[in-house]
Amino acid sequence: MTLGLAAEEWQAVRLSLEVATRSVAVSLVPAIAIAWLLARGRFPGRMLLDALVHLPLVVPPVVVGWGLLMLFGIRGPIGAPLHDWFGIRLVFTTEGAALATAVMSFPLIVRAVRLGLEAVDPGLEAAARTLGAGPIDRFLTVTLPLMSPGILAGTVTAFAAGLGEFGAVITFVSNIPGETQTLPLAIYSATQTAGGEATAARLAGISFALAVAGLLLAELLARRMHRWLGRA
Amino acid sequence: MVEVALRHRFDHPGAWRSSRRDGFTLDVAFAAPPRGVTALFGPSGCGKSTILAAVAGLLRPQSGRVALDGAVLLDTAAGICLPPERRRCGVVFQDARLFPHLSVETNLRYGLRRAPRDAEGPGFEEVVALLGIGHLLARRPAGLSGGERQRVALGRALLARPRLLLMDEPLAALDAARRTEVLPFLARLRDAARQPILYVTHALEEVDALADHLVLLEAGRVLAEGAATEIAARTDLPLASRRDAGVLLDCTVLAAPGGGLARLGFPGGELVTTLHPGAPGTRLRVRLRARDVAVAVAEPHGISTQNVLRATLATITPAGEPLEVFLRLDVGPSQVLARITRDSLERLALRPGMPVWALVKAVTFDHRVAAAAAAPP
Known part of the structure; x- marks a missing residue:
């Protein structure tokens, strides 16, 4: 099954899915932690943290990519020790693309998770406390399951947005076929190439199909989840 | 504790x-x-x-x-x-x-x-x-x-x-x-x-x-x-100003014939009631509202009221309302409150220590005022 796609076009699709998946995988747990701090925490600097998390929404993606390049470049303050001590290089790699995508979609996932958390009735957590559940216990058995619709929404949104992240990725990890050339980058390259219109159209169609499929899947899962939670 | x-x-x-x-x-x-x-x-x-x-x-x-x-x-x-x-x-x-x-x-x-x-x-x-x-x-x-x-x-x-x-x-x-x-x-x-x-x-x-x-x-x-x-049973609390103020009697069902009136026993007497309180031996607590209790100075005859309890008038206390008083009646070891008018108090010349009869209609108990009693301590 090739759908008339060339090997390198498939590669871009696979790479996009991989980058989006990895970005969601690395950002989900920190996003839940940050959302919890923002929704429930009472500490100085909460508003600052809130603003910091939302920065990627308002700062141009290219600037985010440039910032990552500065920090995680081989001579950057984080990139240098990573490279020298652990042999990890993020620039111009798939891992780097996933990191750039994760940073860009982080506010989306935090916002959705936070909404999910704020929908949890604190009375149920209080009930769990009176039944002997300590902080971690009640988070895992009551709060987390009840906020799962928010986590699902955040995951799907971040995944869908991650499939299409362009500016930060191309700035941080460049546009290397097979390594960092995700769907939008491949579409961009095709439009820059003579005779690439057909490729661009096919890839755009796939992008569209993936987005629609994601939305439908999210809707289906959300319905099941609400039924599971007993909310009609 | x-x-x-x-x-x-x-x-x-x-x-x-x-x-x-x-x-x-x-x-x-x-x-x-x-x-x-x-x-x-x-x-x-x-x-x-x-x-x-x-x-x-x-x-x-x-x-x-x-x-x-x-x-x-x-x-x-x-x-x-x-x-x-x-x-x-x-x-x-x-x-x-x-x-x-x-x-x-x-x-x-x-x-x-x-x-x-x-x-x-x-x-x-x-x-x-x-x-x-x-x-x-x-x-x-x-x-x-x-x-x-x-x-x-x-x-x-x-x-x-x-x-x-x-x-x-x-x-x-x-x-x-x-x-x-x-x-x-x-x-x-x-x-x-x-x-x-x-x-x-x-x-x-x-x-x-x-x-x-x-x-x-x-x-x-x-x-x-x-x-x-x-x-x-206290008359000095806000509870006493409620319409349903009255004593609680812990009763035991003595007889509950199907289709007939039930008899409830309490320390000091018995009550006949239209309640369906359950089988004989069932314990239940009955609220006897003070306004449902009438008092007679002589044993009444020829009246429909089923419960005529021999009692001693213990105390007379004001009932909040200017025209009314509470009578505390000793019925054996139990106490019953009656709420009557000052007019009746004077008309009957009621004084503490007087023997009286407390009158309680059998139909006065409804299910709202009766409830399963506490277990014996």
Whole structure:
């Protein structure tokens, strides 16, 4: 099954899915932690943290990519020790693309998770406390399951947005076929190439199909989840 | 023995953030006996639910001490404040608060799984049978009626093997029909429970049905505390100005013929009633409203009133209303209150010490004033 796609076009699709998946995988747990701090925490600097998390929404993606390049470049303050001590290089790699995508979609996932958390009735957590559940216990058995619709929404949104992240990725990890050339980058390259219109159209169609499929899947899962939670 | 002493003032120093409770001060101290139901009774806003939250550990009062059989749960002076999860106080909330994502059975087992191994209490099957919820185990809370939900919540709290059961108006969110459905289960739970129960309510019928001990609250203060029957018989409390003021009589069914009038025995006499109180031997508590009791100075004849009790007039006290008085009548070892007009008092020249007859119509008892009695102490 090739759908008339060339090997390198498939590669871009696979790479996009991989980058989006990895970005969601690395950002989900920190996003839940940050959302919890923002929704429930009472500490100085909460508003600052809130603003910091939302920065990627308002700062141009290219600037985010440039910032990552500065920090995680081989001579950057984080990139240098990573490279020298652990042999990890993020620039111009798939891992780097996933990191750039994760940073860009982080506010989306935090916002959705936070909404999910704020929908949890604190009375149920209080009930769990009176039944002997300590902080971690009640988070895992009551709060987390009840906020799962928010986590699902955040995951799907971040995944869908991650499939299409362009500016930060191309700035941080460049546009290397097979390594960092995700769907939008491949579409961009095709439009820059003579005779690439057909490729661009096919890839755009796939992008569209993936987005629609994601939305439908999210809707289906959300319905099941609400039924599971007993909310009609 | 549950000892509670709390002081808490609700206010927010910032003017931009104020609440309905601003300026309200709770200042209470009372002790609840080690077994049976202690009802915290008072109008809405008197602070009774706040007391329960502080005992459960869900609210930290500015100062106070809560001790349970000598174990200190809270002592602000000593800097002790156990978190709710270590207090082992089972709470039944007004809104049940069942976990919506768990089945009824998993809800019931939630506290049981977290109870200390050596904690004693009724087993799962026993509690399920006691509350009649066996057919609900596989269901989700969303599929339950309000009454069923509350029964599951009772079971969940009891199965956590608590040292103390706290009930925060467990029937208030239910309609009258559901309340009648759940009340007998509450009575059964009270009889089965081996731990003290603090029961918050603003419904006198629940006090009548369940309470052994009563703490009367008003505007954040304790007005009176004592045995429920003693508090009910007092005429110096706001309770006495209610239309349903009167004594509580602990009765035993002597005879209950099908289709006939039932006879109830109480210390000092018998009552004939149209109630259907259950089989002979059943214990129930009857509220005998003071306004339903008439007094005669000579034994009356040729009247329809079924209950004519020989009594001695003990005291005469004002009844709040200028035209009325309370008569306290000794019927054997029991006491009965009668509410009559000052006019009748003078007309009959009633004086303390006089022998009188108390008249109570058999139809005066309705199911609202009778309730399953407390277990014998």
